[in-house]
Amino acid sequence: MNKIKAFQILSTLTKDEFAAFGKFIISPYFNSSKELSKFFSVVKKYHPLFDNPNLDYQKIYKKLYPGKKFSEGTIRNLFSGLTALAEKYLGYVIYEDSSSFNYNVLLEMNHRDLRKPFLKHYVKSKNYENSIPDDIGLKSLYSHLLDSELSDFNVRRSNVNEPEMKSAESLLIYLLKFFFLEKSNFKCGKDNFNESLEYNIVGEFFERTDVEGLINIIQENNLNVGIKLRLEYFMDLAHENKNNNFLEHLHKALEIFRSGEFEMCDREKFMVYASIHNILNSNVKSSDMELKRFLFEFKKEMIEKGITSEMFGKMTAIDFITAIDAALNVREIEWARNFIESKKDSVEDEMKSDLYNFNMARVLFLEKKYEASNECLAKVRQESIFFKMDIKVHRMKNFYELNYLEAAFAQTDAFKQFLLRSDIVSEKRHKSYSNFLKFYLLLLKKKSGMEIDYPAIKKEIIECVSIRQKGWLASKADELK
Amino acid sequence: MIQLKAFQIFSTFNKDEFTSFGKFIISPYFNNSKELIKLYKLIKPYHPEFNDAKLAFEKIYKKLYPDKKFNEGTVRNLFSGLGSMAEKFLAYINYENSFDYGYNIIAESSARYLDKEFQKNYKKYFEINKEQADPFLVKNLNQYFLESVMCNYTQNRNGNFNRDARNSIYDALFAFFLTQFLSEQSCQLNVTDWYESKESYNIVGSFFKFTDVKALIEIMEKNNSPYYEDVKLFYYISVTAQNKSGSFNENFEKAYELFKVKVGKMTKNAQLRMYVLMINIINMNIKAGDINLSKIKFTLGKEMIDKGIVLDDQGKMAAEMFSSIIHNAIVAGEINWAKEFLENKIDFLDDETAAKANMGNYYKAKLLSCDKKYLESNEVLLNISKDHNTFKADSKILRLINYYELGYIEAGFSHAEAFKQLLIRNDEANIGRKELSSNFLKFYLSLLRMKAGADSDISFVKKELEECKFVKSKTWLIEKFAEWTNLRN
Numbered sequence: 018m019n020k021i022k023a024f025q026i027l028s029t030l031t032k033d034e035f036a037a038f039g040k041f042i043i044s045p046y047f048n049s050s051k052e053l054s055k056f057f058s059v060v061k062k063y064h065p066l067f068d069n070p071n072l073d074y075q076k077i078y079k080k081l082y083p084g085k086k087f088s089e090g091t092i093r094n095l096f097s098g099l100t101a102l103a104e105k106y107l108g109y110v111i112y113e114d115s116s117s118f119n120y121n122v123l124l125e126m127n128h129r130d131l132r133k134p135f136l137k138h139y140v141k142s143k144n145y146e147n148s149i150p151d152d153i154g155l156k157s158l159y160s161h162l163l164d165s166e167l168s169d170f171n172v173r174r175s176n177v178n179e180p181e182m183k184s185a186e187s188l189l190i191y192l193l194k195f196f197f198l199e200k201s202n203f204k205c206g207k208d209n210f211n212e213s214l215e216y217n218i219v220g221e222f223f224e225r226t227d228v229e230g231l232i233n234i235i236q237e238n239n240l241n242v243g244i245k246l247r248l249e250y251f252m253d254l255a256h257e258n259k260n261n262n263f264l265e266h267l268h269k270a271l272e273i274f275r276s277g278e279f280e281m282c283d284r285e286k287f288m289v290y291a292s293i294h295n296i297l298n299s300n301v302k303s304s305d306m307e308l309k310r311f312l313f314e315f316k317k318e319m320i321e322k323g324i325t326s327e328m329f330g331k332m333t334a335i336d337f338i339t340a341i342d343a344a345l346n347v348r349e350i351e352w353a354r355n356f357i358e359s360k361k362d363s364v365e366d367e368m369k370s371d372l373y374n375f376n377m378a379r380v381l382f383l384e385k386k387y388e389a390s391n392e393c394l395a396k397v398r399q400e401s402i403f404f405k406m407d408i409k410v411h412r413m414k415n416f417y418e419l420n421y422l423e424a425a426f427a428q429t430d431a432f433k434q435f436l437l438r439s440d441i442v443s444e445k446r447h448k449s450y451s452n453f454l455k456f457y458l459l460l461l462k463k464k465s466g467m468e469i470d471y472p473a474i475k476k477e478i479i480e481c482v483s484i485r486q487k488g489w490l491a492s493k494a495d496e497l498k
Numbered sequence: 499m500i501q502l503k504a505f506q507i508f509s510t511f512n513k514d515e516f517t518s519f520g521k522f523i524i525s526p527y528f529n530n531s532k533e534l535i536k537l538y539k540l541i542k543p544y545h546p547e548f549n550d551a552k553l554a555f556e557k558i559y560k561k562l563y564p565d566k567k568f569n570e571g572t573v574r575n576l577f578s579g580l581g582s583m584a585e586k587f588l589a590y591i592n593y594e595n596s597f598d599y600g601y602n603i604i605a606e607s608s609a610r611y612l613d614k615e616f617q618k619n620y621k622k623y624f625e626i627n628k629e630q631a632d633p634f635l636v637k638n639l640n641q642y643f644l645e646s647v648m649c650n651y652t653q654n655r656n657g658n659f660n661r662d663a664r665n666s667i668y669d670a671l672f673a674f675f676l677t678q679f680l681s682e683q684s685c686q687l688n689v690t691d692w693y694e695s696k697e698s699y700n701i702v703g704s705f706f707k708f709t710d711v712k713a714l715i716e717i718m719e720k721n722n723s724p725y726y727e728d729v730k731l732f733y734y735i736s737v738t739a740q741n742k743s744g745s746f747n748e749n750f751e752k753a754y755e756l757f758k759v760k761v762g763k764m765t766k767n768a769q770l771r772m773y774v775l776m777i778n779i780i781n782m783n784i785k786a787g788d789i790n791l792s793k794i795k796f797t798l799g800k801e802m803i804d805k806g807i808v809l810d811d812q813g814k815m816a817a818e819m820f821s822s823i824i825h826n827a828i829v830a831g832e833i834n835w836a837k838e839f840l841e842n843k844i845d846f847l848d849d850e851t852a853a854k855a856n857m858g859n860y861y862k863a864k865l866l867s868c869d870k871k872y873l874e875s876n877e878v879l880l881n882i883s884k885d886h887n888t889f890k891a892d893s894k895i896l897r898l899i900n901y902y903e904l905g906y907i908e909a910g911f912s913h914a915e916a917f918k919q920l921l922i923r924n925d926e927a928n929i930g931r932k933e934l935s936s937n938f939l940k941f942y943l944s945l946l947r948m949k950a951g952a953d954s955d956i957s958f959v960k961k962e963l964e965e966c967k968f969v970k971s972k973t974w975l976i977e978k979f980a981e982w983t984n985l986r987n
Contacts, residue, residue, distance in 0.1 A: 022614075029610035037527070044525030046518070046590075104615060107606040108599045117598045118589050125588035129510035130812055134503060134585065158639075165678075185682050186701045192675045199668055214662065216721035218669045218714075227708040234704045 023096055024060075024067035026103040030110075035064050038106050048102060055081060056095045116159040119145055123166050139167055161187035186235065190242055193231070196222055197249040198288070204256050205295050223253075241279045248273040248289065256296045263300050267293070283324065290319040294339060303487050309346045316343040317352070325363075332363040334372055341376045345383060354380050371397045375404050378411055387415040406450055409435070410485055413457060417493070422465050429458055453485040460490065463497050471498055503581035505541075505548040507588065510812070515591060516545050522587050529583060536562055537576050597627060597640045601647070608651045616651060620644065638677065638725060642670035669718075673725030676715075679705055680732035684739035684775055731756040739779045746783045753779075754794070770807045773798050777822065786964075786972035789830070796830035799823035803839070808846075815846040817853040824861050829973065833868050840865065853889075856882045860889045863896055872900040891935045894920070895970055898942055902978070907950050914943055937969040945978050956982055 030038060039061065041047055043054050059080050063069045070076075074092045078085075081095075112118055119142035126135040142163050164184030199219045214220075232250055236243020248270055255266035274289055281289070297312040316339065319325065326336040337360065344353040357380065361373045378393035394408050394415075409432045416425035436451060456478055463469045475494045478487065511519060523529050523538050540561055544550045551557075555573045559566075562576075593599050600623035607616035627640045645667040652663065682702045715733055718726040734753035738746065754776070761772055777798055784791045802808045803823065808815050820843065827836040840861050847854040859881040866875035875896065882893045894917045901910040921936050944959045960979045969975065 026610075026612060026615065029612060040525075040527040044527040045521040046525040046527065104603065105594075107610075107612075107615070108594070108603040110602075110606055112589075112593070112598075112602060115598075115602075121589045121593060121596065121598065122585060125591060128810070129507075129588075130810065130814075131506060131510060134506065138585070161678075185679065185705075188675060188678055189701055189705060192671065195671060196668065199664065202664070214665055216717075216723070217665055218672050218718070218723070219665070221714060221717050222672065222709075225710040225713050230708045231704060234699075234701065238699045238701075 021067070021096055021100075023100040023103050024072075026100070026107065028065045028067055030065070034110055035061075037110075038103070041106050041109070042102055047105065050098060052081070053095060053098045053102070057099060060099075116142075116146060120159060120162055120166070123163060127166055139163060158188070158191045160184075161191065186239065189231070190235070190246065193228070193246055194249065197253055198292075200253060201256055201292055201295060204299060244273060244279045245281070245285075249292075252289070252292050252296060256292075256299060258300060263296075267296060287324050287326065290315075290324050291336075294319070294343075298339070306347070309343075313343040313347045313349060316340050320356070327360075327363045331365045332360060334364060334368050337364055337372055338376065341379065345379060348383070350380055350383050371404060375408065375411075382411060382415060382418075385418070387419045391415045406435075406446075407485075410450070410453060414486065414489060417457070417461065417464070420464075422461065425461055426465075429454060429461065449483040449485050452481055452483060453490070456481075456484070456490050456494075460493050460497060502577050504577055504584050507581070507584040508541075509546045509548060511546065516542075518591070519584070519587050522590065523583055528586070531579065533562070533576060534579050534583065537580055541580075597623065597636070600626065601640070601643055604644070604647055608647055620648060620651075636674070638670050638674035638728060642667055642674060645670055666724075669723050669725055672714075673718075673723070673729055676711070676729050677732045680711075680729070680736040681771075681775065684732075684736045684779065731760050735775065735779065739782065741783055750779070750783075750791075766807050769805065770802070773802050773807070774819075777826070786976055792826070792830040795826045796832055796835075799826045800835070803843070813846070814848045815843070817847055817857060820844075820847055821853075821857060821861075828861075828864060828868060833865060836861070837865055856889050860893055860896070863893070867896060867900055867903075870903070872904045876900050890920075891917075891970070895935065895938055899971065899974060902942070902946060902949065905949070907946065910946050911950075914939060914946065933968045934970045937966055938971055938975070941966075941969065941975045941979075945975070945982070948982055956986075 027035065027038070039057070042057050048054065056077070059077055060067070060072060063072055074089055075087050078087050078092055082091075119138070123135065123138055123142055126138055143160070146160050146163065161184050164187065167184075196219050200223060203214075203217065203219065228250060232243060232246045235246060251266050251270035251273065255263050255270055259266065270293065274293075294312070294316060297308065297315065301308045301312060320340060326333040340356055340360075341353050344350075344356065353376070357373060357376050361369060364372050374393040374396040378390045378397075381387075381390035381393060391412060394412050397404050397408055399405060399408065409428065413425055413428050413432070416422075416428060432450075432454060436447065436454070439447070456474065459469050459474055463471075471494065475491065475498075478484070478490050478494060481487065484490070508516065508519070520538070520542070524535055529535070537558070540558060541548065541553065544553060555570055556568050559568050559570075559573050563572075600619060604616060604619045604623060607613075607619060624644055627637060627644065645663070649663050649667055679702055683706060711733070715726070715729055718729060731753070734749060734756055737743075738749040738753045741749070743749070757772065757776060761769055764772065777795055780791050780795050780798075784795070799822065802819075808819050808823070810816070824836050824839055827833075827839060840858070844854065844858050847857065859878050863875040863878040863882075866872075866878060879893050879897050879900075882889050884890070894913065898910060898913055898917070901907075901913060917935070918939055921932055921939070924932070941959065941963050944954075944956065948954070948956065956979060960983065963969070963972070963975055963979060966972070
């Protein structure tokens with residue numbers, strides 16, 4: 018793609034956005050330069066790639082000023098003007114469809130003492146907020162801002178700070194929703210990457226707040242919101258495995274979720290599915306096939322209902338991988354293969370090929386097509402942080418199954434060096450890969466004829482808490498027996 | 499002015515804004531209707547008053563469609579379209595100077611993987627927001643949005659899930675939340691205590707009941723949260739307003755010191771709200787005759803005037819604000835300042851405000867009464883409209899005071915009786931306000947009876963007055979009871 022900044026920005030615009038930019042640039046409100054408008058009309062036909070040879074400075078100049086002597090400075094100035102406008106347009110592209118648009122109208126009306134229009138617009142804005150899907154609680158935040166403005170409007174007229182419960186309630190709901198979400202994310206980080214924080218305001222908040230008491234109060238006044246918060250509350254208890262009642266709390270959460278007692282937009286549904294998926298993942302043990310099956314069925318339900326990150330544009334890599342993980346954990350190989358094939362175009366272009374090849378390699382491995390699996394792994398870009406380590410692990414597994422002992426030893430050594438050098442992974446992740454390596458090497462030695470203390474190794478694998486591919490290592494140990 | 503939404507909005511535009519609207523309406527990005535542009539050009543010369551006879555619908559129609567038969571619906575539709583455009587323009591008028599604009603550029607740059615634009619604009623708007631330094635409004639909320647977008651950007655680019663970065667998102671959100679709730683709690687106490695009303699649903703109160711806020715703030719301090727300083731001010735204001743420990747003066751002193759350090763760095767709107775909040779907190783706790791707090795209240799009002807923050811964007815002052823400032827000056831004994839204020843600032847009140855003339859007359863009468871010119875004071879009181887609710891009670895009380903000072907016992911009794919009847923009949927007045935007046939009347943009548951020669955024991959009534967929380971002109975009543983006590987001793 019063209020290296021010119023203006024083109025870089027313009028090439029990210031969709032067809033509709035680009036058409037709107039066409040109006041933007043000829044609008045005197047934004048641009049008074051006719052030359053710039055003319056310049057744009059010359060280059061616009063090359064959207065979105067802007068890689069046509071006609072975009073050469075001299076050719077553009079000739080089109081704009083036929084008969085005049087070429088001046089590079091003039092063209093550079095025009096490009097600079099176009100860049101400034103394109104950048105400015107980024108601030109406008111979604112503005113009119115955003116909650117802040119209505120809020121800013123209201124602010125101005127208040128400042129200008131436009132009393133009747135203010136009150137009318139306040140009602141209109143509140144109705145708008147009620148009609149749009151909730152963007153992870155942002156609706157509550159804007160509701161709070163609108164109500165605060167109304168409160169300010171009243172204060173300026175009566176000098177009485179009237180209590181605005183609605184406004185305060187919206188803000189508290191917003192805070193609770195986000196804090197629940199962050200608490201859950203933090204738990205995942207803690208479980209998966211051994212993350213910790215010296216100062217964790219979300220954790221401190223939950224430690225020092227009777228959240229259930231607050232939710233009871235909210236539910237008495239606002240049933241719909243109260244039930245949603247109660248759902249979050251039970252999901253949180255399940256995630257924390259409070260009093261070892263993980264399943265009980267999970268079922269309470271699922272009961273509320275499936276009761277249909279309240280309305281939920283797609284994004285909210287997605288968030289609940291994603292949270293419950295995380296909760297299951299955090300609590301599932303490698304030997305608990307029943308829960309693994311439940312996790313897969315739950316993920317399958319989510320995908321069949323179309324509740325995935327795909328609804329909001331492209332499917333995220335995490336969403337894609339977790340679906341395959343859930344399927345492969347219960348040997349639903351065919352389902353996983355179909356999923357990879359049918360959803361490969363749903364992910365970001367940047368990651369599409371890597372995600373496809375990496376996950377197909379995993380499927381091929383389970384189908385015992387180890388050569389083919391290694392071929393797929395070879396196509397995954399090594400620099401991708403998502404796959405860097407797991408590519409190595411899967412390749413080693415393939416070598417092992419193929420009995421390519423020399424290649425396996427070499428790969429093991431390379432991986433060992435990599436882990437020694439690497440400082441990009443968390444301590445826990447590092448440990449789980451090191452442990453994999455340790456046991457893999459022992460199994461490999463045994464396979465190549467060396468004696469090992471089999472019962473001790475098997476016991477160690479089973480008891481090891483932090484280890485990659487535990488199930489596979491244990492099964493291979495059994496085979497060697 | 500013709501009562502049309504378009505004219506109402508246009509008349510609030512200054513010259514530059516109206517010129518800018520001219521560009522706005524001819525911009526294809528916003529408007530495709532040539533007829534609207536034509537209409538705008540027709541009405542343009544009549545900005546900002548829009549009261550010319552040429553703006554009659556028939557005349558406008560004729561100019562727009564010279565050969566067609568008049569159709570009012572068409573003109574109304576066009577004005578409705580122009581009104582919508584004017585309304586839409588309000589969202590754009592300050593947009594490019596707003597945080598929203600910067601934030602939208604940042605968010606779009608991130609979503610479109612325009613990394614250089616993202617980095618450049620993030621830095622720019624981060625600094626702007628930091629400089630804004632206005633914790634009362636949305637500084638910390640903006641900070642929360644900025645931290646969030648940066649965190650998403652980092653995660654999307656390199657998979658870096660930095661927990662500390664995530665914590666600072668929630669630290670900012672919590673700071674915003676806490677300042678809002680603490681100030682809400684302070685305001686709420688003012689209202690509920692003053693009128694002794696009960697809130698049926700009080701989520702703010704519930705939050706403070708169910709959360710150990712003090713401990714959370716201490717944790718913020720211990721961990722050097724960048725938002726601790728913002729939260730601290732609101733925390734002390736709230737503690738002072740609640741006055742649970744009974745050490746009001748001590749807490750107020752802390753809050754006032756923090757207020758003095760912080761208030762200068764706030765925006766005009768935030769300053770106004772903070773000053774009003776501080777004054778309200780004093781109002782809730784001041785005892786009659788507390789000269790120190792009265793002086794602070796006066797100083798706060800004077801500062802608001804000196805800084806010009808009491809004036810809105812149209813250069814006007816709210817009637818209630820005017821009243822509060824002059825009243826506080828009189829209570830603090832700053833009579834000359836009050837006179838000057840009345841003379842020089844009365845024109846800042848909205849001309850359309852019915853209160854303007856009544857307020858002028860009431861405070862003129864009040865100041866005359868302070869100068870012991872009771873007869874002149876009563877004459878000025880005659881000019882106050884009887885229909886004006888705000889000063890109905892206050893002007894009657896001032897008249898009663900004047901009669902007392904003049905020794906007009908009969909007039910005092912008959913006016914007191916009339917006032918009593920008014921209070922019994924009047925069910926519009928808030929119960930709390932009614933109580934203020936009826937309590938005044940009760941103590942006033944005791945004084946009047948003594949002046950008329952009754953020889954009763956006043957020690958009980960005096961004690962009752964000292965303990966009474968809701969009574970008008972308490973300082974004057976205490977002064978008069980003290981005079982009687984001195985006389986009898």
